Amino acid sequence: MKQRRKLMIWLVILAVLHGIIAAAGFFAPYDPVEQDRERPYLPPMHIHIVDAHGHFHLRPFFYPLRLREGSFDQYEEDTATTVPLRFFERGAAYRVLGFVPSRLHFFGAPGDRVYLLGSDAYGRDELSRILYGGQISLLAGLLGAGVTLFLGALIGMAAGYYGGWRDELLMRIAELFLALPWLYLLFALRAFLPLAVSPLEAFLLVVVVIGMVGWARPARLVRGVVLSVKERDFVRAARGFGASDFYLLRRHILPETASVLLTQAAILVPQFVLAEMTLSFLGLGVPEPMSSWGNLLATLQQYNVLVSYWWMYLPALAIVPFFLGYLSLASALQERAGAYKIEEKGNWNPS
Amino acid sequence: MRYLLRRSLHAVFLLLGVSLLTFLFSALAPGNYFDEMRLNPQISPETVAALRAQYQLDRPLPVRYAHWLNAVAHGQMGFSFAYNSPVAPLLWARARNTLLLTVTATLLAWLLALPLGVWSAAGFGRAPDRVVSWTTATLLVIPDLVLALGLLIIAVRTGWFPTGGLTSVGFDELSPLSKLRDLAWHMTLPVIALVLAALPTLVRHVRASVAEVLEAPFLRAALGHGLPHSKLLYVYALRAAANPLISLFGFSVGTLLSGSLLVEVVMSWPGLGPFLLEAILARDLYVVIGGVLLSMIFLVAGNLFSDVLLYWADPRIRTAASAK
Numbered sequence: 001m002k003q004r005r006k007l008m009i010w011l012v013i014l015a016v017l018h019g020i021i022a023a024a025g026f027f028a029p030y031d032p033v034e035q036d037r038e039r040p041y042l043p044p045m046h047i048h049i050v051d052a053h054g055h056f057h058l059r060p061f062f063y064p065l066r067l068r069e070g071s072f073d074q075y076e077e078d079t080a081t082t083v084p085l086r087f088f089e090r091g092a093a094y095r096v097l098g099f100v101p102s103r104l105h106f107f108g109a110p111g112d113r114v115y116l117l118g119s120d121a122y123g124r125d126e127l128s129r130i131l132y133g134g135q136i137s138l139l140a141g142l143l144g145a146g147v148t149l150f151l152g153a154l155i156g157m158a159a160g161y162y163g164g165w166r167d168e169l170l171m172r173i174a175e176l177f178l179a180l181p182w183l184y185l186l187f188a189l190r191a192f193l194p195l196a197v198s199p200l201e202a203f204l205l206v207v208v209v210i211g212m213v214g215w216a217r218p219a220r221l222v223r224g225v226v227l228s229v230k231e232r233d234f235v236r237a238a239r240g241f242g243a244s245d246f247y248l249l250r251r252h253i254l255p256e257t258a259s260v261l262l263t264q265a266a267i268l269v270p271q272f273v274l275a276e277m278t279l280s281f282l283g284l285g286v287p288e289p290m291s292s293w294g295n296l297l298a299t300l301q302q303y304n305v306l307v308s309y310w311w312m313y314l315p316a317l318a319i320v321p322f323f324l325g326y327l328s329l330a331s332a333l334q335e336r337a338g339a340y341k342i343e344e345k346g347n348w349n350p351s
Numbered sequence: 352m353r354y355l356l357r358r359s360l361h362a363v364f365l366l367l368g369v370s371l372l373t374f375l376f377s378a379l380a381p382g383n384y385f386d387e388m389r390l391n392p393q394i395s396p397e398t399v400a401a402l403r404a405q406y407q408l409d410r411p412l413p414v415r416y417a418h419w420l421n422a423v424a425h426g427q428m429g430f431s432f433a434y435n436s437p438v439a440p441l442l443w444a445r446a447r448n449t450l451l452l453t454v455t456a457t458l459l460a461w462l463l464a465l466p467l468g469v470w471s472a473a474g475f476g477r478a479p480d481r482v483v484s485w486t487t488a489t490l491l492v493i494p495d496l497v498l499a500l501g502l503l504i505i506a507v508r509t510g511w512f513p514t515g516g517l518t519s520v521g522f523d524e525l526s527p528l529s530k531l532r533d534l535a536w537h538m539t540l541p542v543i544a545l546v547l548a549a550l551p552t553l554v555r556h557v558r559a560s561v562a563e564v565l566e567a568p569f570l571r572a573a574l575g576h577g578l579p580h581s582k583l584l585y586v587y588a589l590r591a592a593a594n595p596l597i598s599l600f601g602f603s604v605g606t607l608l609s610g611s612l613l614v615e616v617v618m619s620w621p622g623l624g625p626f627l628l629e630a631i632l633a634r635d636l637y638v639v640i641g642g643v644l645l646s647m648i649f650l651v652a653g654n655l656f657s658d659v660l661l662y663w664a665d666p667r668i669r670t671a672a673s674a675k
Contacts, residue, residue: 172368173368173372175365176365176368176369176372179365179369179605179647179650180369180605180643180646180647180650181605181606181608181609181612181646181650182605182609183608183609183610183612183613184609184642184643184646184647185643187612187627187628187631187642187643188373188376188639188640189376190631191377191630191631191634191636192376192377192379195631195632195634274494274496277494277496278496278613281496282616282628283628283632284628284631297496297500300500300503300504301617306503306504306507307507307508310504310508313504316496316497316500316501317497320492320493320497323492323494324492327491327492
């Protein structure tokens with residue numbers, strides 16, 4: 001019962017986290033590519049409820065930032081005017097989940113721009129970019145995990161069910177994939193795919209590349225399950241009644257691998273989100289102006305950004321709650337499956 | 352001895368397999384280094400064709416593979432288009448730096464993980480165990496990219512550590528001792544990043560396997576005979592728990608190699624990471640293949656080392672191997 005509750009809690013937390021990212025248009029105050037060239041590298045603004053004169057305001061507000069005198073990149077709060085924060089404001093147009101057009105935003109500041117997490121080199125709102133970037137990174141992770149699990153299940157079932165030389169060959173190849181350090185494998189795969197492509201193609205490429213890297217581990221686990229299931233009585237009985245191979249695999253064997261696949265999914269998704277971040281960080285993934293958690297971090301490779309604009313590091317922290325959620329979910333799933341083995345990051349090569 | 356021979360043979364096949372695999376991938380790749388040249392009106396198509404022929408890119412795949420294998424056997428590993436020189440010396444210059452980082456990090460991570468894990472397992476469920484568990488759990492949810500960038504920002508803001516490179520300016524004029532100190536100072540940050548990324552997995556595995564062994568009757572008996580606690584833990588328990596840990600050692604090398612690739616790029620350490628990235632962007636085919644193969648050689652070396660360790664540490668393997 002306790003395990004079940006733990007599982008439910010982590011599922012709810014993950015659902016909320018994904019919900020926030022999926023509803024990026026609503027929670028982000030601005031369009032992620034909208035520039036404000038007048039205000040590059042604006043530091044995060046502070047939200048106040050008590051103003052400079054000590055008066056309490058019911059409605060949260062912020063002070064607009066102005067350049068400190070004699071400086072060209074140091075800002076200070078201009079306490080002469082207060083700009084109130086308004087909730088459920090109408091602002092930049094977006095589409096809910098890519099379909100329903102809407103203009104409603106969680107918050108906004110009519111008459112001025114509010115930068116809760118600062119702005120980047122082009123004066124784009126960092127918070128909006130992180131939220132929209134999360135859509136790309138998470139989608140890449142989820143789709144990549146989908147591709148991997150599909151390949152893994154397919155290869156694992158083929159190897160386990162047919163056995164013989166096919167099993168031998170497939171498992172030897174799986175061993176190769178398991179043995180290679182994953183980042184080298186990722187590099188090698190990416191190296192042999194086209195470099196100059198449109199953002200959408202680049203995104204699909206990233207999904208394919210990370211999807212092809214990790215199949216070996218789920219394939220081996222699925223194979224193990226299939227090997228034991230195919231000798232079970234109900235499968236033999238179905239075979240005796242003249243069921244075809246395809247029917248047996250689909251109706252009797254695939255459902256038995258569900259628990260393994262589910263656990264693997266919880267382990268793979270965060271790792272693949274990280275893989276997307278790594279590729280995009282290195283400039284091999286999703287390009288500008290599209291934002292992803294990885295290419296948002298890429299600006300940190302410039303020394304002056306690293307020194308002066310610490311808030312450009314914030315996209316890195318966005319993945320941490322997702323990592324926590326997925327890892328906890330994976331361990332809860334494993335506990336439920338009765339396997340008390342602890343699975344960890346960096347673990348998609350070793351077994 | 353038979354056991355080790357079999358493991359070495361396995362390693363050779365693994366290396367051949369990886370090289371074949373990367374070659375197959377490369378054959379599927381659209382475009383190559385000379386495509387950019389073809390777009391350049393100042394270079395005639397004949398020149399491009401001649402260059403392709405010179406590097407044998409116009410030959411069928413099996414022929415190229417055979418040539419390349421021959422080159423590897425002669426210590427060349429093919430030819431870099433961008434550098435116009437054999438790949439092996441280029442790679443080796445960078446690989447030395449990568450090895451310096453990974454070997455140091457591997458040793459340090461294990462030196463920390465073993466006592467921490469044993470300590471944690473000995474006090475299973477009590478305060479020290481909880482502290483270790485919480486720390487590893489926290490480290491576990493911080494991905495290495497986030498960790499490396501965070502450390503770099505700390506370094507930049509405090510000025511305690513250099514923010515990149517292998518050595519300071521004027522390294523050549525330093526005395527040998529200060530040279531060593533300078534190198535160590537530059538290594539500190541990348542090594543910390545690698546160790547922190549690898550540590551939680553290692554500590555958890557050490558803890559789990561030692562905790563399992565501690566239940567064994569022979570250890571309870573030893574405890575009853577009044578053997579000192581520390582000897583019991585670090586000599587008898589650790590040795591009995593060694594088998595899965597030594598296998599993990601081989602795998603930890605792979606994880607650290609991957610981590611190193613990323614950390615090197617983040618902290619501009621002149622190792623394989625930045626070099627391979629550059630090669631990918633330039634479509635320098637043989638450098639990429641060489642880099643992947645080299646990483647595999649390191650990994651295989653790490654695994655062979657762990658096989659030897661296993662052979663030495665676990666009498667069951669020795670007897671099983673000689674019985675055959």
